[in-house]
Amino acid sequence: MKKPLRNQEIVWRIEKRRQSEALDALEAGRDVDELGTVTLIQAGVMHQLNLVGGMVWERCDGHRTVEDIVDDLAGEFDVERGVLKNDVEIFINDLLQKGWLTDG
Amino acid sequence: MDERQEILSAPLTFNWTLSYRCNFTCDHCYSRDEVCNELSTADNYRIIDVLAEQQIPFINFGGGEPLLRDDLFDIAGYATQCGLNVSMNSNGWLLDSKVAQRLRDCGFKSVGISIDSPEPTVHDQFRNMPGSFTRATHALDSLADSGLKSTMSSVVSRINYRCFQDLLDLARDHHVTQIYLHNFKCSGRGFKNRENLDLTPEEWQTFYREALATKERISDLIISFDDPVIASLPGYQHQSMVKGSSCGKLSLHLRPNGDITPCGFIPVVVGNILKDDFETIWFESPVLKAMRSKVASGKCASCSVFEDCQGGCTARAFATTGDFNQPDPHCWK
Ligand code: SF4
Ligand code: SF4
Numbered sequence: 168m169k170k171p172l173r174n175q176e177i178v179w180r181i182e183k184r185r186q187s188e189a190l191d192a193l194e195a196g197r198d199v200d201e202l203g204t205v206t207l208i209q210a211g212v213m214h215q216l217n218l219v220g221g222m223v224w225e226r227c228d229g230h231r232t233v234e235d236i237v238d239d240l241a242g243e244f245d246v247e248r249g250v251l252k253n254d255v256e257i258f259i260n261d262l263l264q265k266g267w268l269t270d271g
Numbered sequence: 272m273d274e275r276q277e278i279l280s281a282p283l284t285f286n287w288t289l290s291y292r293c294n295f296t297c298d299h300c301y302s303r304d305e306v307c308n309e310l311s312t313a314d315n316y317r318i319i320d321v322l323a324e325q326q327i328p329f330i331n332f333g334g335g336e337p338l339l340r341d342d343l344f345d346i347a348g349y350a351t352q353c354g355l356n357v358s359m360n361s362n363g364w365l366l367d368s369k370v371a372q373r374l375r376d377c378g379f380k381s382v383g384i385s386i387d388s389p390e391p392t393v394h395d396q397f398r399n400m401p402g403s404f405t406r407a408t409h410a411l412d413s414l415a416d417s418g419l420k421s422t423m424s425s426v427v428s429r430i431n432y433r434c435f436q437d438l439l440d441l442a443r444d445h446h447v448t449q450i451y452l453h454n455f456k457c458s459g460r461g462f463k464n465r466e467n468l469d470l471t472p473e474e475w476q477t478f479y480r481e482a483l484a485t486k487e488r489i490s491d492l493i494i495s496f497d498d499p500v501i502a503s504l505p506g507y508q509h510q511s512m513v514k515g516s517s518c519g520k521l522s523l524h525l526r527p528n529g530d531i532t533p534c535g536f537i538p539v540v541v542g543n544i545l546k547d548d549f550e551t552i553w554f555e556s557p558v559l560k561a562m563r564s565k566v567a568s569g570k571c572a573s574c575s576v577f578e579d580c581q582g583g584c585t586a587r588a589f590a591t592t593g594d595f596n597q598p599d600p601h602c603w604k
Contacts, residue, residue, distance in 0.1 A: 178328045178356060182280045206279060208328065211495070213283070213521075 171236075171259050172229030172271030178208045181221065189218040209267065219244070223258055229271030233259060278563065281325040281553060284522040286535055289315070289343065291335040291527060295362050297398045298464050299387075299426050301456060301536055302335060309527040310545075312342040316349050318529060318544055323353040325549055332359035333535065335527075338366065344377040351378025360385060360424055363410030364403060371410075371417035381420035383451065384410050388430055389437035397430055411445035422449045428468040432478045436485070439492055447492070452482060454498040454601070456536040456586055472603035479504055500583035500599045503576040515581025519562040523553075533562055536586035561595055568596040574604055 173179070186204040193199050203215025205224055216224055222243065226236045236259075237252045244251065262268040291305040310318070322330065330350060337343050337359045347357045363384040366374075374382055384407050388394040391404035414421035423442045425431060431438060435452065442450045455469050470478065479501045486494040499515045501507050513520040518534035525531060529545045531552060532538060541559055542552035553559070562585055567574070571582045582588060583599025591600045 180280075180283075180326045180328060183326075184280045206283070208283065211493070 169233050169259075170229050170231060170271040171227040171233065171263065171268045173224065173227050174209075174267050174269060176209070177267060179224070180206050181225065182206055186218065186221065193218065207267070219254070220258055223255055224262075227259070227262075227268055227271075278520065278554070281327050281549075282521055282523045283327065284329040284331060285322060285327055285525055286331050286333055286522060287525040288334050288527055288535065289332055289337055289340045289346070292339045293334060293336045293362070294339065294364055295336070295398050295400050295403065297362075297387075299397075299428060299455065299468055305526075307527045307530075309340075310529055312345060314529070314545060315342070315346050318525070319346070319350045319353055319355065321544055321549055322350075322355060327355065329356045329358070332357070334360070336362055336365070338364075338370065344373055347374075347379055348377035356380050358382065361410070362398070362400075362403065363407035364400070366406075366410035366413060368413040368416060371413040371419060374414075375417045375419040379419060381422055381449075382414055383422040383424045384414075385424045385426075386438070386441065387425050387428070389434060389441045393430055408441075408445055411447060415446035420449075421445070421447050422451060423447045424451045424453060426453045426455055427470075427478065428455050429470060430468070432470055432474065435478070435482065439485070439489075439494070442492060449493040449495060452494060452496040454496065454500075454584065456584070456590070462590055470601075472601055475500070475601045476504070476603040483507060498584060498601075499580055500601050502580035503604060514579050515565065515583075516562070516585040518585065519559045533559060534586055537589055539589075566596045568594070569598050570602070570604065571596075571598045576604075 182204050185202060189199040189202045189204050192202070199218050202217060204218050205216040205221030207214045207216065219240070222240055223236055226239060233256060237248065237255050240255065241248050241251055259268060263270065288302070290309050291302045291307055293300070332343070338361055350357050357379050358381045359379065360383040366384070386394060386404070386407050387397050394404040394407070395401050411421050411423065425435070425438050427435065439450060479498070482494065482496065483501070483504060497517060518524070518537065523531055523533060524535045525544060529543045530540045531542050531544055532540055539558050541556040565581050565585070567577045567582065571577050574580070582596060583602050585595050587599050587601060588597045589595055
């Protein structure tokens with residue numbers, strides 16, 4: 168089973184204050200899709216991931232399978248597991264294609 | 272959106288002047304007249320602890336000439352150990368193959384060498400240092416031999432804007448993969464010599480059009496420039512997450528005594544990294560807040576690209592008018 172691993176060349180950081188703001192906003196029922204909570208710098212270019220993307224990224228440590236990541240996030244978000252799994256897989260496949268993740 | 276949500280939790284880069292001392296006296300230098308106490312090695316380690324705690328990923332030593340600090344290797348080594356990505360800019364005079372190896376061994380990720388003209392005599396004259404072109408190109412070769420990534424930095428001015436393609440060739444000849452074309456800042460000696468060195472707004476426009484087209488066309492060399500005043504030009508893509516100047520939003524500058532300024536070219540101290548709480552400075556400084564929410568003034572007020580350009584380079588506007596909100600003097604609109 169796939170154990171996605173972050174590309175070691177990418178420098179990244181959790182935006183702590185924004186992450187807690189996003190969690191508060193989510194709690195209050197607001198849409199947080201557009202709020203970047205993880206910053207990535209790849210070849211001098213900056214990118215941001217939103218709350219869910221950032222939480223997946225944090226967990227792509229080469230030790231957890233996609234299933235493990237979904238299990239982990241299912242506890243954090245109030246979403247049907249099948250929907251969450253589908254979203255996580257699409258996200259991970261996209262990053263694998265970009266070379267930001269490898270199959271650890 | 273809440274203003275705070277738009278700013279990052281901390282800057283991504285600290286441009287760090289360990290010392291204003293230099294073995295050169297270049298015509299465009301912003302820092303020749305600066306005098307400032309320098310901190311001990313131990314205090315610089317304490318700064319690194321703060322930067323690591325704030326999860327600031329990049330530091331870039333500039334100056335002054337960083338290699339004049341004997342403890343540069345120790346400071347860089349400690350920063351690397353703490354997880355920071357370390358780079359620096361040097362005039363290359365003191366950088367031979369032994370030094371290149373030491374820089375690599377203590378963890379530097381890349382080292383930039385300043386070269387302002389492809390013509391050795393022009394470079395030497397501009398830098399007021401005979402032989403400096405040869406030493407600078409040797410420095411690039413030593414870096415390449417050591418396996419450490421080298422970059423080349425050129426401040427665009429009247430002496431080189433017509434021949435910048437030759438600067439690209441020079442970079443290629445010395446195995447450089449990235450060249451920074453720095454926009455001319457009217458600070459320090461650059462301010463005093465700006466009549467002779469600065470381009471007219473129209474010349475800036477012509478230069479940037481060609482530079483953008485070249486950047487688009489070539490793939491063997493990364494051309495980097497970070498000048499918000501080009502936001503109105505075709506081909507300008509937003510690679511930066513912020514609009515306008517990045518200082519105070521993505522980066523800050525450290526003076527040799529630990530004082531923080533928004534950038535090396537804006538001499539306004541917003542706090543001291545060893546004495547003040549960093550998060551209070553970053554989120555609450557009135558100066559940083561003013562830089563992040565500029566008010567369109569003068570011709571910017573009716574300009575269609577203000578949203579992207581934000582009045583251009585804040586340092587240049589401030590140096591020439593004393594007001595962050597005035598239009599960048601390089602603007603051709
Ligand atoms: S531009 Fe750099 S090398 Fe030249 S005098 Fe200033 S600090 Fe020294
Ligand atoms: S007028 Fe102001 S906002 Fe417009 S391009 Fe010039 S500096 Fe930028």
